Amino acid sequence: xxxxxxxxxxxxxxxxxxxxxxxxxxxxxxxxxxxxxxxxxxxxxxxxxxxxxxxxxxxxxxxxxxxxxxxxxxxxxxxxxxxxxxxxxxxxxxxxxxxxxxxxxxxxxxxxxxxxxxxxxxxxxxxxxxxxxxxxxxxxxxxxxxxxxxxxxxxxxxxxxxxxxxxxxxxxxxxxxxxxxxxx
Amino acid sequence: xxxxxxxxxxxxxxxxxxxxxxxxxxxxxxxxxxxxxxxxxxxxxxxxxxxxxxxxxxxxxxxxxxxxxxxxxxxxxxxxxxxxxxxxxxxxxxxxxxxxxxxxxxxxxxxxxxxxxxxxxxxxxxxxxxxxxxxxxxxxxxxxxxxxxxxxxxxxxxxxxxxxxxxxxxxxxxxxxxxxxxxxxxxxxxxxxxxxxxxxxxxxxxxxxxxxxxxxxxxxxxxxxxxxxxxxxxxxxxxxxxxxxxxxxxxxxxxxxxxxxxxxxxxxxxxxxxxxxxxxxxxxxxxxxxxxxxxxxxxxxxxxxxxxxxxxxxxxxxxxxxxxxxxxxxxxxxxxxxxxxxxxxxxxxxxxxxxxxxxxxxxxxxxxxxxxxxxxxxxxxxxxxxxxxxxxxxxxxxxxxxxxxxxxxxxxxxxxxxxxxxxxxxxxxxxxxxxxxxxxxxxxxxxxxxxxxxxxxxxxxxxxxxxxxxxxxxxxxxxxxxxxxxxxxxxxxxxxxxxxxxxxxxxxxxxxxxxxxxxxxxxxxxxxxxxxxxxxxxxxxxxxxxxxxxxxxxxxxxxxxxxxxxxxxxxxxxxxxxxxxxxxxxxxxxxxxxxxxxxxxxxxxxxxxxxxxxxxxxxxxxx
Numbered sequence: 023x024x025x026x027x028x029x030x031x032x033x034x035x036x037x038x039x040x041x042x043x044x045x046x047x048x049x050x051x052x053x054x055x056x057x058x059x060x061x062x063x064x065x066x067x068x069x070x071x072x073x074x075x076x077x078x079x080x081x082x083x084x085x086x087x088x089x090x091x092x093x094x095x096x097x098x099x100x101x102x103x104x105x106x107x108x109x110x111x112x113x114x115x116x117x118x119x120x121x122x123x124x125x126x127x128x129x130x131x132x133x134x135x136x137x138x139x140x141x142x143x144x145x146x147x148x149x150x151x152x153x154x155x156x157x158x159x160x161x162x163x164x165x166x167x168x169x170x171x172x173x174x175x176x177x178x179x180x181x182x183x184x185x186x187x188x189x190x191x192x193x194x195x196x197x198x199x200x201x202x203x204x205x206x
Numbered sequence: 207x208x209x210x211x212x213x214x215x216x217x218x219x220x221x222x223x224x225x226x227x228x229x230x231x232x233x234x235x236x237x238x239x240x241x242x243x244x245x246x247x248x249x250x251x252x253x254x255x256x257x258x259x260x261x262x263x264x265x266x267x268x269x270x271x272x273x274x275x276x277x278x279x280x281x282x283x284x285x286x287x288x289x290x291x292x293x294x295x296x297x298x299x300x301x302x303x304x305x306x307x308x309x310x311x312x313x314x315x316x317x318x319x320x321x322x323x324x325x326x327x328x329x330x331x332x333x334x335x336x337x338x339x340x341x342x343x344x345x346x347x348x349x350x351x352x353x354x355x356x357x358x359x360x361x362x363x364x365x366x367x368x369x370x371x372x373x374x375x376x377x378x379x380x381x382x383x384x385x386x387x388x389x390x391x392x393x394x395x396x397x398x399x400x401x402x403x404x405x406x407x408x409x410x411x412x413x414x415x416x417x418x419x420x421x422x423x424x425x426x427x428x429x430x431x432x433x434x435x436x437x438x439x440x441x442x443x444x445x446x447x448x449x450x451x452x453x454x455x456x457x458x459x460x461x462x463x464x465x466x467x468x469x470x471x472x473x474x475x476x477x478x479x480x481x482x483x484x485x486x487x488x489x490x491x492x493x494x495x496x497x498x499x500x501x502x503x504x505x506x507x508x509x510x511x512x513x514x515x516x517x518x519x520x521x522x523x524x525x526x527x528x529x530x531x532x533x534x535x536x537x538x539x540x541x542x543x544x545x546x547x548x549x550x551x552x553x554x555x556x557x558x559x560x561x562x563x564x565x566x567x568x569x570x571x572x573x574x575x576x577x578x579x580x581x582x583x584x585x586x587x588x589x590x591x592x593x594x595x596x597x598x599x600x601x602x603x604x605x606x607x608x609x610x611x612x613x614x615x616x617x618x619x620x621x622x623x624x625x626x627x628x629x630x631x632x633x634x635x636x637x638x639x640x641x642x643x644x645x646x647x648x649x650x651x652x653x654x655x656x657x658x659x660x661x662x663x664x665x666x667x668x669x670x671x672x673x674x675x676x677x678x679x680x681x682x683x684x685x686x687x688x689x690x691x692x693x694x695x696x697x698x699x700x701x702x703x704x705x706x707x708x709x710x711x712x713x714x715x716x717x718x719x720x721x722x723x724x725x726x727x728x729x730x731x732x733x734x735x736x737x738x739x740x741x742x743x744x745x746x747x748x749x750x751x752x753x754x755x756x757x758x759x760x761x762x763x764x765x766x767x768x769x770x771x772x773x774x775x776x777x778x779x780x781x782x783x784x785x786x787x788x789x790x791x792x793x794x795x796x797x798x799x800x801x802x803x804x805x806x807x808x809x810x811x812x813x814x815x816x817x818x819x820x821x822x823x824x825x826x827x828x829x
Contacts, residue, residue: 026285031284114284116284116286118286121309124307125246129246132246133247159284160283160284
């Protein structure tokens with residue numbers, strides 16, 4: 023029997039702050055529970071965030087991500103964010119493109135509707151994590167998924183939570199993933 | 207979330223089965239393991255023997271998820287589980303999660319039973335708006351299309367969509383499919399404020415490239431757009447979706463009436479092909495084409511076959527509660543277009559259209575008026591509702607601010623094409639008439655059914671008198687009264703509801719003026735001195751709409767005096783247009799338009815738009 027095709031699955035990681043988080047987080051975030059991540063050069067007493075991570079899954083030569091506009095797709099690196107800051111290899115999957123799109127449509131109607139977006143609880147990384155597990159069985163690196171809780175554990179995060187909650191991120195450049203036969 | 211991938215570690219090479227995937231412990235008696243099956247929508251736990259095959263697993267799943275086994279696609283650790291594999295092969299142990307995708311039978315559908323419910327509603331709700339949107343957007347009022355498009359565009363503005371046009375389409379369709387949503391959006395104060403800004407709406411409409419093409423082909427439309435009063439009316443009407451539907455119903459009925467006129471059918475068709483079709487096409491491209499395209503083409507082939515039925519005598523359920531402004535808007539558009547074009551010398555198509563459309567007035571006046579009067583007397587609420595509708599007020603206000611427009615509309619009826627003299631005489635009386643309408647006393651009196659009944663009786667008496675003893679009523683040719691009323695009553699523009707009622711009410715205080723009845727309405731219903739005579743007279747003599755009028759001088763003067771007396775009783779409620787347009791008047795003067803009166807009228811008609819006013823002036827001068 024022919025071996026089923028394996029499609030590589032990659033995780034594109036973008037730093038939305040473009041380096042600012044790394045620079046300013048120690049100062050802004052105040053006292054952190056665990057101190058700096060890397061430890062090196064943590065001049066301030068604050069917590070160190072390496073970045074504000076936005077992730078997307080790249081498979082079948084398409085990039086898929088979740089934002090306030092629902093699940094969207096674009097050519098890899100095709101959002102306004104440009105090329106990713108780092109790429110993580112998640113693994114390989116046998117799931118075909120067709121099956122994957124069906125799965126995504128189903129997700130888009132159930133768990134990842136556009137109105138379900140929440141910057142802290144149910145964001146792009148939640149989606150990426152879910153999809154990665156579906157495709158390969160693996161999760162995405164924990165420093166990405168732990169980011170909201172990191173922020174919320176600081177007084178800064180707590181204070182600004184109402185404001186941050188209302189933020190919705192939708193990198194422009196993608197098109198919604200709808201029914202396989204096209205839009206409504 | 208249950209762990210699924212962690213224990214499987216790095217993904218094995220593609221050969222799913224084969225050597226030691228997971229721990230090779232294959233106990234003699236099959237252990238029952240609990241495996242969680244996770245779909246995009248739900249999650250279920252299954253207890254299966256450890257050494258079962260994927261096929262057996264699928265069978266258990268299919269029962270729970272109510273699908274067929276060949277619709278199920280199981281994925282674990284990135285691998286698609288084939289039927290002949292076993293769970294152990296893939297390392298599926300107790301407590302792990304397997305992913306499931308349920309395919310539907312016909313692939314294009316994408317999803318199957320459970321997910322297809324949501325999908326089905328999506329597609330059906332997407333397809334039904336097509337029919338709804340087409341019906342809603344085939345508004346005789348050209349701006350209905352624009353405002354709808356603008357609205358949908360507005361609502362989608364608030365969304366941060368990566369794909370604007372697609373989202374806009376979706377929003378439009380969803381919007382149009384759900385009247386509740388429409389209502390909600392209409393009630394949004396932001397939307398309302400946007401709608402009330404005619405300039406903004408005009409810009410929105412102009413921004414549509416198809417509309418721009420349309421405007422280039424039919425310059426009258428640009429004049430329509432430039433007329434703020436019409437825009438305002440349109441927006442008011444568009445604000446109320448129920449109103450729009452009523453309007454469309456009325457329009458359909460009016461058009462069907464129109465068909466039965468000899469020659470009317472052709473005029474109708476011409477009207478459609480010239481104006482409506484391109485607009486429908488333009489605005490409905492998004493909605494999937496003009497549903498009436500085929501209708502039009504088929505009707506053009508059957509040009510000779512006129513609809514044989516006689517005019518539709520069924521009265522509209524409530525011909526006046528939602529103002530039959532459909533016909534009015536149809537006539538408004540055509541009338542204003544002809545008006546803004548150049549007096550009566552506009553192109554023959556629109557001229558004929560006007561004539562044809564205005565035939566509707568007189569025809570409508572017959573059966574419609576009867577039922578209308580009936581309803582008026584039976585249902586005082588009717589009048590009150592009608593009058594208290596916000597758009598009515600705005601219509602009246604805009605009319606009163608724009609007497610020239612009202613004059614145009616009223617006077618472009620077939621009656622007056624035969625008698626331009628009468629036109630001129632009626633023209634100055636319009637403002638007074640319109641001011642009357644604003645009088646709250648008028649409105650309250652109109653809603654008094656007994657008053658209306660009394661007026662009608664008087665009118666009938668007068669009519670009898672006119673036929674029995676014509677000498678008594680000095681040369682009041684019924685034609686005049688009829689003609690005037692035919693137009694005043696006929697749904698000529700927004701004057702429609704005002705027509706008979708206007709005359710009726712002011713009649714009340716003018717008791718002794720009764721005998722003037724039939725001609726009273728000659729003062730275009732403004733004096734109302736002949737109000738009640740109006741409706742029944744017109745209804746009884748609809749065929750005399752074009753009877754020659756030979757009013758004697760003294761009669762006309764008398765009427766004018768009455769009009770002025772009445773007008774004087776009601777203090778003008780508007781800021782003096784002269785003051786408003788002071789600057790524009792000066793500009794026109796400087797340009798060489800020395801006729802101050804004409805300038806003023808032109809400015810009033812165009813709401814202060816100098817360019818449009820100049821066009822009006824230029825158009826009217828040669829005549």
